[in-house]
Amino acid sequence: xxxxxxxxxxLATVGSVDxxxxxxxxxxxxxxxxxxxDQLDAVHAASAxxxxxxxxxxxxxxxxxxxxxxxxxxxxxxxxxxxxxxxxIIADCPGHVQYTRNMATGASTADVALVVLNVAHGLKExxxxxxxxxxxxxxxxxxxxxxxxxxxxxSESAYVGVVDEIxxxxxxxxxxSVTTIPVSALLGENVVERSAHLEWYDGPTVLQALExxxxxxxxxxxxxxxxxxxxxxxxxxxxRTYAGMxxxxxxxxxxxxxxxxxxxxxxxxxxxxxxxxxxxATAGLxxxxxxxxxxxxxxxxxxxTAPLPTVxxxxxxxxxxxxxxxxxxxQRLRLKHTTKVTPVRLRELTGVVDIETLSVRAGSELATNDxxxxxxxxxxxxAVDDYRDNRVTGSFVIIDEATNATVAAGMVGxxxxx
Amino acid sequence: xTTLTPLAPTxxxxxxxxxxxxxxxxxxxxxxxxxxxxxxxxxxxxAVLLHLATKAFSPQALPFPVxxxxxxxxxxxxxxxxxxxxxxxxxxxxVASVQDSIDQGKVADPGPMGPRNxxxxxxxxDAITAHGFDxxxxxxxxxxxxxxxxxxxxxxxxxxxxxxxxxxxxxxxxLYQGRVNAGEHLRAFPLSDxxxxxxxxYIEREQMELPRIYFxxxxxxxxxxxxxxxxxxxxxxxxxxxxxxxVVRFRTVGDANLTGAVLSDASTLAxxxxxxxxxxxxxxxxxxxxxxxxETAMEDRKREGYF
Numbered sequence: 246x247x248x249x250x251x252x253x254x255x256l257a258t259v260g261s262v263d264x265x266x267x268x269x270x271x272x273x274x275x276x277x278x279x280x281x282x283d284q285l286d287a288v289h290a291a292s293a294x295x296x297x298x299x300x301x302x303x304x305x306x307x308x309x310x311x312x313x314x315x316x317x318x319x320x321x322x323x324x325x326x327x328x329x330x331x332x333x334i335i336a337d338c339p340g341h342v343q344y345t346r347n348m349a350t351g352a353s354t355a356d357v358a359l360v361v362l363n364v365a366h367g368l369k370e371x372x373x374x375x376x377x378x379x380x381x382x383x384x385x386x387x388x389x390x391x392x393x394x395x396x397x398x399x400s401e402s403a404y405v406g407v408v409d410e411i412x413x414x415x416x417x418x419x420x421x422s423v424t425t426i427p428v429s430a431l432l433g434e435n436v437v438e439r440s441a442h443l444e445w446y447d448g449p450t451v452l453q454a455l456e457x458x459x460x461x462x463x464x465x466x467x468x469x470x471x472x473x474x475x476x477x478x479x480x481x482x483x484x485r486t487y488a489g490m491x492x493x494x495x496x497x498x499x500x501x502x503x504x505x506x507x508x509x510x511x512x513x514x515x516x517x518x519x520x521x522x523x524x525x526a527t528a529g530l531x532x533x534x535x536x537x538x539x540x541x542x543x544x545x546x547x548x549x550t551a552p553l554p555t556v557x558x559x560x561x562x563x564x565x566x567x568x569x570x571x572x573x574x575x576q577r578l579r580l581k582h583t584t585k586v587t588p589v590r591l592r593e594l595t596g597v598v599d600i601e602t603l604s605v606r607a608g609s610e611l612a613t614n615d616x617x618x619x620x621x622x623x624x625x626x627x628a629v630d631d632y633r634d635n636r637v638t639g640s641f642v643i644i645d646e647a648t649n650a651t652v653a654a655g656m657v658g659x660x661x662x663x
Numbered sequence: 664x665t666t667l668t669p670l671a672p673t674x675x676x677x678x679x680x681x682x683x684x685x686x687x688x689x690x691x692x693x694x695x696x697x698x699x700x701x702x703x704x705x706x707x708x709x710a711v712l713l714h715l716a717t718k719a720f721s722p723q724a725l726p727f728p729v730x731x732x733x734x735x736x737x738x739x740x741x742x743x744x745x746x747x748x749x750x751x752x753x754x755x756x757x758v759a760s761v762q763d764s765i766d767q768g769k770v771a772d773p774g775p776m777g778p779r780n781x782x783x784x785x786x787x788x789d790a791i792t793a794h795g796f797d798x799x800x801x802x803x804x805x806x807x808x809x810x811x812x813x814x815x816x817x818x819x820x821x822x823x824x825x826x827x828x829x830x831x832x833x834x835x836x837x838l839y840q841g842r843v844n845a846g847e848h849l850r851a852f853p854l855s856d857x858x859x860x861x862x863x864x865y866i867e868r869e870q871m872e873l874p875r876i877y878f879x880x881x882x883x884x885x886x887x888x889x890x891x892x893x894x895x896x897x898x899x900x901x902x903x904x905x906x907x908x909x910v911v912r913f914r915t916v917g918d919a920n921l922t923g924a925v926l927s928d929a930s931t932l933a934x935x936x937x938x939x940x941x942x943x944x945x946x947x948x949x950x951x952x953x954x955x956x957x958e959t960a961m962e963d964r965k966r967e968g969y970f
Contacts, residue, residue, distance in 0.1 A: 250676040283948030309813055309828050310962060320831055322812045323805045325858045332677045334856055346833040350815075353835040475690045481722050488719075490687045490837070519682045519718050527675055531683035531690075531719075544694055567833055581838050584694070642838045649842040654835045 251327070252460040255334045257355035259348060259379055261371035262340035264363040265392045267318055269430035270337045271302025273451065276437035279326045280305065302430070319344055321351035328456065342371055345378070345614045346567040349654060352379050353640075356462040357386040359451070360411070364391045364403050364427070368410045374600045374614075380418035381563055381616070381660055383636050385462065387415060388424045388454045390436075395429040399442040417603060418662050424454045464528040468635040469550035470496040473583035474542055478533050486517065487542055488533035489584065492637040493630075494550060496534070497525040504540050505547045506556045506626035511538035545585035547628040547638070554628040554638055560657055561595070561620050563632075566611040568645065568652035573610075578652070580623055582641040587625040589643060594619050598663060605663055618659060632656035678865055682715065685853035688816060688839065689719040689800070692851045695841035696798040699727040699851075700757070700791075702970065703749075705741040706916035707873055708802030708854055710748060711862055714871055715853065716800070717752050728755040730799075732787050734779040735762045736897045736918040744874040751872075759790035776897060780921055784969045788824040791848055798841065798849040801970050806858045807947055810962035816855050822846040824968030850970075859946050860939050867932040876913045879930040883908050890923025914946045 258266040271288075274280050280288075284305075291313060292301040304313060305324075312319050318339040326333040336351030352358060358379045362372050379387070389411055397403040404427045415423045426435055427446050434440035437452045449457065471493040478486045496502075500513045515535035516526050526532045534548070547554070566572055572591060580589035597608030598616040611617045632639030643653040693699055701716060703709045713729065720726055729749055749756045761779050765772045769789070770782045791799060805812045815834045820826060822844075832840065841849055854862070866873065884891040885904040891911060892898045897920040900906050911924035912935075929935045961969075 253677045253680050281945035281948060282943045283945055309810065311829065319829060320813050322809070323856065324812060325806050325856070327858075327860070332858075332861075347831070350834050354837070475687070476694055476720075478720070479723060488690060490683060518679070519686060519715075520679070529680050529683060530675060531686040581840060584691070636836065640836050640838065642833070642835060642840060644840055644842060649840075649844065651833045651835075651840050654833065 251330055251332045253332050253334065254455070254458060254460040255336070255354050255356045256359055256455065257336040257352040257379075257384075258338055258359045258361060259352060259372075259375040260340055260361040261363075261369040261375075262317060264340065264361050264366070264372070265430045266340060266361045267303035267305070267307055267337055269359070269361050269390055269392065269428070269436065269451070270324060270335060271305035272430045272433050272436045274305055274324060274326060275302065276433055277326060277452065317341060320347045331456065331460065333455070340371060340375075342374070342614060345374070345565075348375060349378055349382070349565055352382050352384065353654070355379070355382070355384050356460060357388060357455070357458045358384045359455075360387050360389045361392050361430075362389070362407065362411070363393050364397050364407050365393060367407050368414065370600060373414065376414060376418060377598070377600055377603065377616070378565065380420065380662065381565070381656060383632060385420060386422040386458055387420050388426065388451065388458075390426055390428045390430070390451055392428055392430050394427045394434070394443065395432055399427075401445045419660070424449065426451055426454060461529065464492055464636070466493040466528065466635040466637075467633075468493040468554070468630045468638065469552055470494040470500070470502075471554070471630070471635060471638050472496065472532070472534065472548040473585075473637070474544055474546045474548065475584050477543055484535065486515070486533040486535050487548065488531070490529070490531045491526050492528045493635050495525055495527050496532075496550065500550055502536070502548045502550055503553055504542050505549055505554065505628035507540070507546070508556070509538065509540055511536045511540060545583075547583065549628065554630045556626050556628050558623050558626055559592070559620065560627075560629055561618065561659065562641075562655045562657050563659055563663070564611065564617045564619050565654045566613065566615050566617065566652065567654070568650070569613060571610040571612045572653070577646040579644045579646055580621070580641050581644060582627050582629065583638060585625065585627060587623045587627070589624070590622045592620040592622045603662055618663065621655075629657045631658035633658065633660070678861065678868060681857055681861055682865070684837075684856065685712075685715045686719040687837065688851060688853040689716050691839045692798050692800070692817070692841055692849070693720075693726050695839075696849065698794065698796050699798040699800065700794065700796045701725075701727055701729045701800040702787075702802070703729045703731050703745065704802070704916065705731070705737070705745040705748070705874060706802070707862055707866065707877060708804065710871060710873060711865060712800060712802040712854060713748060713752055713754070714869060725752065725754050728757050730757040730759060730790060732783045732790070733758050733760045734783060734918050735760065736779055736920055738874070738876055738893070738916065738919050740876045741874045741916055744872070748872070757790070757794070759786050761786045764789065776899065776920060778918070778921055780918055781964060781969075784824075784964065784967050787970070788968045791824070796848060797843055798851055800851045800853065802854050803852050803970060804857050804859070804862075805855050808961040810965055814852065814855075814965070816852055817841055818850045818852065819843065820848050820850060820968060824848075826965050826968070828962065828966070860936070863932065863936050863939055867936060874916060876916065877935070879910055879912045879928045881908055882911050882924065884911060884924055891926070893919055893924060895919055
């Protein structure tokens with residue numbers, strides 16, 4: 246048997262607690278036979294031990310002791326599924342507001358978000374928050390599973406009411422592709438198997454919708470090629486090559502590149518990946534390149550093709566604050582952007598996002614799980630793109646120097662819906 | 664003039680992306696940490712990890728040593744492979760021995776046949792402290808176990824070596840953040856997103872060497888606790904057990920007294936890939952006695968500082 250070449254789709258589940266995200270992923274894995282017999286036996290045994298009826302599908306992904314005891318998801322679980330042409334990396338994210346940082350971790354590399362909500366409850370504040378974060382993170386495609394249809398007797402009017410709500414929000418947030426699907430994750434209807442109770446619905450199942458999505462969109466960019474230098478490799482015979490993971494546009498041998506922030510123009514003489522020398526490379530590949538000119542390029546520098554990024558020490562950004570204490574101007578912080586780490590200071594908090602209205606209000610501090618707009622000042626020069634043009638050169642994290650905790654995630658620029 | 668392979672965007676497949684991500688993580692940790700080490704068991708996952716590490720820094724030498732936590736209960740074929748692989752990659756090998764931890768009275772002696780799997784944690788943490796390592800690469804994959812499925816790629820360990828699954832650092836995009844204070848360390852898992860099948864497909868693509876026990880061979884085994892254990896220095900047939908000579912292979916490589924063989928006639932990489940693609944039982948479920956103690960056996964060991 247020759248196994249075909251596959252592409253790779255990264256998927257994150259989002260939505261409020263108890264709307265059935267983990268159950269839906271459990272159902273998807275069980276009904277596509279991605280679980281081994283012993284894993285399924287273990288889920289049966291764990292369900293029986295806690296007296297939760299036949300099979301609690303959430304135990305497929307809720308693997309920690311505390312999660313099973315409390316019946317909630319605390320942190321992201323990564324699961325893998327495969328069809329003949331596609332490998333899926335599934336990040337099953339927590340719904341509780343105090344674990345928003347974990348949800349953002351799972352969603353930050355997603356090509357598509359699978360939004361799960363309870364048809365009887367509609368759009369909760371936490372679902373709005375998650376959708377807002379997913380939109381900020383640059384996910385353009387969402388699949389909305391309107392769950393627990395069995396609890397409303399498969400009512401089309403209940404479904405349509407929720408779809409109206411979510412469609413309005415999705416339009417406000419600027420998603421490019423929105424697919425809504427009525428499902429019962431518990432009973433397995435419209436997840437993999439088509440529902441017998443939903444004769445009024447003729448759209449795709451969740452699996453069909455996932456198979457139809459474009460893969461690799463998280464590395465999709467509108468920028469030129471970007472190669473943040475990770476490491477300098479000394480070649481036998483004295484030359485040097487510059488190693489890193491490529492993102493943005495395709496990079497070809499002979500391309501003119503600019504080394505930033507030094508602003509030195511040169512060209513690419515060689516490209517090597519894990520598979521050996523090549524004439525071109527695409528986003529997501531780890532490569533090392535040779536340069537025509539002698540340079541002092543090192544870790545933290547950027548090789549870029551036109552249009553070039555902005556080289557700056559001051560920029561505005563959208564910040565998701567995860568710190569346990571509110572952000573204070575006196576805090577000693579460092580910012581990690583691509584392969585560069587530099588001290589950073591909050592110059593001005595220009596606004597705090599109101600999740601309910603998606604408006605920006607004035608605020609004096611950013612508290613845990615707040616999303617804010619801020620003006621930042623760094624000690625060193627950074628070469629940044631707007632996040633919407635490039636998710637790699639447009640993103641950064643902020644680290645508390647005292648505790649080493651990652652206290653914020655940031656995106657250069659401002660989303661159009663804010 | 665080097666021969667160039669022209670490459671269309673569609674020719675980047677999932678193995679290229681997994682390889683690239685792993686190489687990126689290896690380079691990032693080496694750049695950010697002072698004293699990394701690569702944990703090497705001689706199994707297929709650590710063999711892939713060592714192969715990727717060599718690629719990440721080629722043509723330079725590996726910028727970190729390779730460390731084996733030796734329980735003294737390994738298959739001899741695996742130790743032989745370990746020494747060959749380390750020599751082939753020009754790596755520096757450190758061996759930390761569980762027997763030393765027993766002799767120093769740090770852990771109780773389970774006896775010559777007793778399980779030593781859990782004792783490794785003490786040996787591992789002592790070795791990390793003694794060498795001052797601040798990052799340890801491991802070949803663990805998230806598809807192996809439900810606790811591993813929850814773990815970050817860069818996973819923080821406190822000064823006692825403990826993992827706290829409720830307080831993991833946010834890890835957005837591919838901005839891996841490796842800062843630790845003295846005495847603390849990181850575990851780094853470049854193969855997090857690989858499945859068992861990905862590993863085998865990659866081994867085939869790269870034409871890698873592996874210990875012979877992964878391929879079908881004849882062996883004397885006894886049936887115990889639902890597994891076929893290889894008869895040898897660490898497994899002696901009990902009175903009520905019958906020794907059978909069967910055609911088997913090993914799907915994972917661990918201690919000889921805890922790792923079950925599977926009945927298989929797969930003697931080539933292609934045959935193994937076919938077998939894995941159709942398997943009904945997970946690799947740890949099929950072969951690992953160490954996971955069968957309780958529902959959260961892996962989480963409990965990981966909290967203490969296990970691999």
